[in-house]
Amino acid sequence: MKITDVVNRVDTQEKIRGAAQYIEDIPFDNLHYARTLRSTLPKGKILKVAYPRGFPGITVVDAGDILARNEVSMVTTDMPIFADGEVNYVGEAIALIVGRDKDEIIAFMKGIEVTYDPGTPLFTCDDAEENLFTRRHYSKGDLASLEGLEVFEGRYRTPYQEQLYMEKQGVVAEVKEGVVEIFGSMQCPYYVVNALKNALDYPEEKIRVVQTVTGGAFGGKEDYPSIMACQTALAALKIKAPVQLVYDRREDIQFTTKRHPSDITIKSYYREGRIEGMKIDVGIDAGPYLGLSDVVLQRAILTMTGAYGVPHLEVSGTVYKTNNIFNGAFRGFGGPQSLFALESHMSQLAARLGVDPLDFREKHFVHQGELTSTGGRFHEEIHLEEMTRILKEMSGYPHLARDGRGRLVGYGVAVVPHGGGFTGDGEAEHIKAVVKLRKDTEQFIHILVSNVEMGQGALTALSKIVASALDVPMERIIYKNPDTRLVPDSGPTAASRTTMVVGRLLYDAALKMKDALEEREEVVVTEHYHQPAYLAWDQENLRGNAYLSYSWAALLARVEVDPVTLEVTCTDIHGVYDVGLPIDEKMLLGQVHGGVIQGLGYGMMETMDSKEGLIQHNSFSSYAVPTTEDIPAIHTRWLINPYIEGPFGAKAAGELTLVGVAPAIATAVADALGREIYEIPVLPEKLLKVVKS
Amino acid sequence: MTMVSFIVNSKPVTLETDLSRRLLDVLRDDLGLTGTKEGCGEGECGACQVYLDGDLVNSCMVPMANVIGKSVLTIEGFSETEAYRQIEAAYIEEGAVQCGYCIPGMVMATGALLRSNPHPDLEAIKDGLSGNICRCTGYQTIFKAVERASKEEVKK
Numbered sequence: 001m002k003i004t005d006v007v008n009r010v011d012t013q014e015k016i017r018g019a020a021q022y023i024e025d026i027p028f029d030n031l032h033y034a035r036t037l038r039s040t041l042p043k044g045k046i047l048k049v050a051y052p053r054g055f056p057g058i059t060v061v062d063a064g065d066i067l068a069r070n071e072v073s074m075v076t077t078d079m080p081i082f083a084d085g086e087v088n089y090v091g092e093a094i095a096l097i098v099g100r101d102k103d104e105i106i107a108f109m110k111g112i113e114v115t116y117d118p119g120t121p122l123f124t125c126d127d128a129e130e131n132l133f134t135r136r137h138y139s140k141g142d143l144a145s146l147e148g149l150e151v152f153e154g155r156y157r158t159p160y161q162e163q164l165y166m167e168k169q170g171v172v173a174e175v176k177e178g179v180v181e182i183f184g185s186m187q188c189p190y191y192v193v194n195a196l197k198n199a200l201d202y203p204e205e206k207i208r209v210v211q212t213v214t215g216g217a218f219g220g221k222e223d224y225p226s227i228m229a230c231q232t233a234l235a236a237l238k239i240k241a242p243v244q245l246v247y248d249r250r251e252d253i254q255f256t257t258k259r260h261p262s263d264i265t266i267k268s269y270y271r272e273g274r275i276e277g278m279k280i281d282v283g284i285d286a287g288p289y290l291g292l293s294d295v296v297l298q299r300a301i302l303t304m305t306g307a308y309g310v311p312h313l314e315v316s317g318t319v320y321k322t323n324n325i326f327n328g329a330f331r332g333f334g335g336p337q338s339l340f341a342l343e344s345h346m347s348q349l350a351a352r353l354g355v356d357p358l359d360f361r362e363k364h365f366v367h368q369g370e371l372t373s374t375g376g377r378f379h380e381e382i383h384l385e386e387m388t389r390i391l392k393e394m395s396g397y398p399h400l401a402r403d404g405r406g407r408l409v410g411y412g413v414a415v416v417p418h419g420g421g422f423t424g425d426g427e428a429e430h431i432k433a434v435v436k437l438r439k440d441t442e443q444f445i446h447i448l449v450s451n452v453e454m455g456q457g458a459l460t461a462l463s464k465i466v467a468s469a470l471d472v473p474m475e476r477i478i479y480k481n482p483d484t485r486l487v488p489d490s491g492p493t494a495a496s497r498t499t500m501v502v503g504r505l506l507y508d509a510a511l512k513m514k515d516a517l518e519e520r521e522e523v524v525v526t527e528h529y530h531q532p533a534y535l536a537w538d539q540e541n542l543r544g545n546a547y548l549s550y551s552w553a554a555l556l557a558r559v560e561v562d563p564v565t566l567e568v569t570c571t572d573i574h575g576v577y578d579v580g581l582p583i584d585e586k587m588l589l590g591q592v593h594g595g596v597i598q599g600l601g602y603g604m605m606e607t608m609d610s611k612e613g614l615i616q617h618n619s620f621s622s623y624a625v626p627t628t629e630d631i632p633a634i635h636t637r638w639l640i641n642p643y644i645e646g647p648f649g650a651k652a653a654g655e656l657t658l659v660g661v662a663p664a665i666a667t668a669v670a671d672a673l674g675r676e677i678y679e680i681p682v683l684p685e686k687l688l689k690v691v692k693s
Numbered sequence: 694m695t696m697v698s699f700i701v702n703s704k705p706v707t708l709e710t711d712l713s714r715r716l717l718d719v720l721r722d723d724l725g726l727t728g729t730k731e732g733c734g735e736g737e738c739g740a741c742q743v744y745l746d747g748d749l750v751n752s753c754m755v756p757m758a759n760v761i762g763k764s765v766l767t768i769e770g771f772s773e774t775e776a777y778r779q780i781e782a783a784y785i786e787e788g789a790v791q792c793g794y795c796i797p798g799m800v801m802a803t804g805a806l807l808r809s810n811p812h813p814d815l816e817a818i819k820d821g822l823s824g825n826i827c828r829c830t831g832y833q834t835i836f837k838a839v840e841r842a843s844k845e846e847v848k849k
Contacts, residue, residue: 008785008786008788009785009788009790011790011793012784012785012788012790012793013781013785015790015792015793015796016772016780016781016784016785016790016793016796016797016800017728017768017769017772017781017797018726018727018728018729018730018767018768018769018772018797019728020793021727022730022794024727024731025721025727027725163828164828165792165794165828166730166732166738166740166792166794166795166826166827166828166829167730167732167792167794168732213793214792215730215792215793215794216791216792216794216828216829217792218828248734249732249733249734249735454792455791455792455793455829456791457791586788587788589788589833589834590788590791590829590830590831590834592831593830593831593832593833593834594791594828594829594830594831595831596831597831597832598828598831619733619735619737620732620733620735620737620738620826621735621737625826625828626831626832627823627826628818628819628820628822628823628825628832628835628836629819629820629823631819631831631832631833631836634831634833
C-alpha cells in the first residue's frame with residue numbers, strides 16, 4: 001500500500017460492538033477489589049489509623065507493606081506509594097483496602113478512624129523558601145538596553161483542567177510464578193516497569209506490564225498508573241491473588257493529576273509598533289510532589305515566545321510547592337498556559353496600538369534559519385505567512401460580518417507552535433527509544449514498540465507507516481497492545497512523539513527489512529534513536545535547540561456573546577495546520593476536532609476550583625465539558641510542509657490542535673465586549689467583572 | 694435478595710438479586726455483558742445506555758425493581774440488528790471512533806434517534822446525542838456518521 005491510501009482505523013469495529021475489553025471488562029480468577037483510604041487533611045501527621053474489627057475478608061495494605069522503597073519513581077522519587085506518618089494533600093493514599101466483596105470493603109471503610117496532628121498547609125504560590133520546588137531561567141540579547149522604550153505589561157491566569165478521559169483510571173496486579181504482572185489503562189508501560197523496579201527492587205525479568213485497551217488518556221495516564229501499579233503490586237504480593245483498583249468518577253476527578261494552574265506576567269518593550277524585548281515570568285502550582293512538574297515548566301517557558309522572534313528576552317519560571325492536588329501531564333504540557341498568556345498579550349498590544357492583530361503578529365513571525373529564543377536554529381521551512389494568508393482566505397478576513405441578531409459578535413486569532421518530541425535532548429539522553437520489526441515465517445510483520453493506542457490512532461498510524469514503507473497490505477501488519485515481556489522500550493506515548501519519532505524508527509526498520517521480505521525464515525530488525533547531528537542542547541543553561549521540530553497552527557475563532565447574560569457561544573473555528581505531511585487525513589481531522597473542543601472547554605467552559613486543597617468540581621454535572629450542544633463549525637486546512645526526519649514527512653500533531661484554541665476564543669470574546677481579558681475560562685460570572693471594570 | 698425475571702437481548706433471564714441493585718451491575722457483573730460501560734455512575738455521560746422496553750435509558754440509574762418483566766437490549770443484542778449494521782458502517786467510514794469508551798452508548802443513542810427521526814438535521818442530531826459525552830472526537834465525525842447512517846437505505 002501507499003501512504004496516501006485512505007484507510008479505516010484498525011480498532012474501530014470491536015469498540016463499536018462493545019467487544020473491546022478495557023481493564024474493568026477483563027475477567028480474572030479470584031479477583032479482589034481495592035479502594036483507597038485517603039487523607040482528609042491537606043497537611044498533617046498521622047497519629048493513628050484505627051481499623052474496625054470483624055471483617056475477616058478484608059486486608060489492609062499500607063506503608064508497612066513496602067518491600068524496598070516507598071517511592072513512586074517518575075522523573076523524581078519524592079512521592080510515596082503510601083503516606084508514611086504524614087500527609088501532604090487531601091486525597092493522598094494512606095492504604096488500600098482489599099477484599100472480594102465491594103460492599104464489605106465499603107462497610108469496612110466506614111468504620112476507619114484516622115487521627116491527625118494537623119499542620120499548616122500552603123495553598124498559594126508565594127515566594128517563601130518552603131514554597132519553591134524549582135526555578136528556571138534563560139535570556140537572550142540585552143533587555144536592560146531597552147530602558148526608556150514604551151512598555152505594556154499583562155498578568156494572565158489559567159485554571160486547572162481535568163483530562164476527563166471517559167474510561168477512569170484502572171489497573172489489575174497479579175503475581176504469577178514470582179513475576180509481578182500489571183494490566184491496565186496507561187500511556188507508558190515502561191514508566192510502570194521502572195516504578196516497580198524501584199519500589200520492589202525486582203529485576204526487570206520479574207516484572208511484566210501489559211497495556212489494556214485504553215479509553216482516553218490525554219496525559220492523565222502518563223504518570224498516574226505508576227502510582228496505582230505500585231500500590232496494587234504490593235497488595236497482590238500480600239494477599240497472593242489478583243487485585244483490581246479502578247477509581248470511581250468522583251474519585252478520579254478529585255484526586256488524580258490535572259493541568260497546572262498558572263500565573264504568567266509578560267512585560268513587552270516596544271518601539272514603532274514592534275516588540276523589541278520581553279520580560280516573562282511563569283509560575284505553576286505543582287502540588288506537594290514534583291513529579292513531572294519541572295518538565296512541564298520547561299516546556300511552558302520554552303514555548304513563551306511562540307511564533308515570534310523577540311530580540312531581547314528574560315524568561316524565568318518557578319514550580320511552586322503547595323498542599324493542593326498534585327498536577328501532571330495534560331495534552332500540551334505547559335504550552336496551553338504559555339500560549340494563552342502570549343496570544344492574549346499580542347492581541348491586546350495590537351489593539352492598544354490600533355493595528356490588525358494578524359498583521360501585528362506577522363511583523364514578528366520567526367523564519368527558517370533564524371535563531372530560536374534559546375539560541376538554536378530553525379532548520380526547517382516555516383510558512384507562517386502562507387498559513388496566515390490561507391486563514392484569511394478561508395474565513396473572509398478582515399471583512400468579517402458583525403451582525404449577531406442582537407448578540408455581540410467578536411473574532412479572535414492565535415498563531416502558535418508546538419515542539420515535537422521531548423524537550424531539548426530528552427529523546428537522545430533520557431528516552432533512547434528502541435523499536436523492533438519482526439517478520440514471522442508466515443510472512444506477517446509484527447510492530448514491537450511500547451507505544452500505546454489510547455484513542456489517538458497509534459495502531460493505525462504506525463501500521464500504515466510500516467505497510468507503506470514495505471509496500472505490503474495493512475493486513476500483513478500485526479501491532480498489538482504492548483506487553484513489556486515482548487516489546488522493547490520505545491519510550492512513552494506522550495509529547496506528540498509516537499508518529500514523528502517512533503514512526504520514523506519503524507520506517508527505517510521497514511526499509512532495512514525490505515530486502516529480506518521474501519525470505520522464508522524469521523527476520524528481526526532493531527532500530528535505535530539517534531539525534532540528528534545538526535541539533536544540540538545544553539540542559540544546564542537551556543541553550544540550543546529546545547525541540548526536534550515545530551508544528552504550527554493559525555486559528556481564527558468567531559464568538560457570539562449574549563449582551564444581557566454574557567453567555568458565550570463559539571460558532572466557528574477556522575484552523576490552518578502545519579503537521580508536516582499529514583499521513584492520514586481522516587485520523588488527523590479527528591485529532592483536530594478533539595483538540596479544538598478540549599481547547600474550547602479550557603477557554604470557555606471548564607471550571608475547577610480548589611478550597612482548602614479539595615477540588616470542588618468533581619462530577620460531570622459540576623465540571624462541565626463540551627457536549628454536542630457546544631460544538632462550533634470547525635473549518636480545517638493543511639499547510640503541506642514535509643519534515644525531513646519524520647516518517648513520510650510527518651511531524652507532531654496531537655497536542656498542537658489544543659494549544660492555541662483558548663486564546664483565540666478568549667480574544668474573540670474580548671473583541672465582542674471591547675474589553676481585555678486576562679483569565680480563562682470566559683464564563684459569564686467572570687465576564688461580568690470584566691465588563692464592570 | 695429477590696428472584697427477578699426479565700428479558701435480555703431477546704433471551705429470558707431469571708436471577709436472584711437485590712431490587713435496589715443497578716441494572717448496569719447486573720448486566721456487567723452477573724451476565725458478563727461488558728459492552729455497556731460505566732463512565733460516571735450518575736446518569737450524566739451516557740456510556741451505559743441501553744434500551745429498556747425500547748426506551749433509551751442510563752442503566753446506572755435503573756434499579757432492578759424497575760426491570761422486572763421488562764425487556765433489555767444492550768449493545769451486544771443491538772449489534773445483531775440491521776439498524777445497527779448501518780450505524781456501524783457509518784461510524785467506521787467517518788472515523789467516528791477514537792478511544793471507543795463512549796461509543797457503545799453513543800451507538801445506542803444513535804439507534805434511538807434514528808428510530809424516532811429517520812432523517813435528522815444537524816440540530817436534531819445534536820439534541821439526540823446531547824446525553825452522551827465524548828472527550829476524544831469533538832463530536833464532528835459522530836455527527837457525520839449519524840447523518841450517513843440516516844441516508845443509507847435500510848437493507849431488509
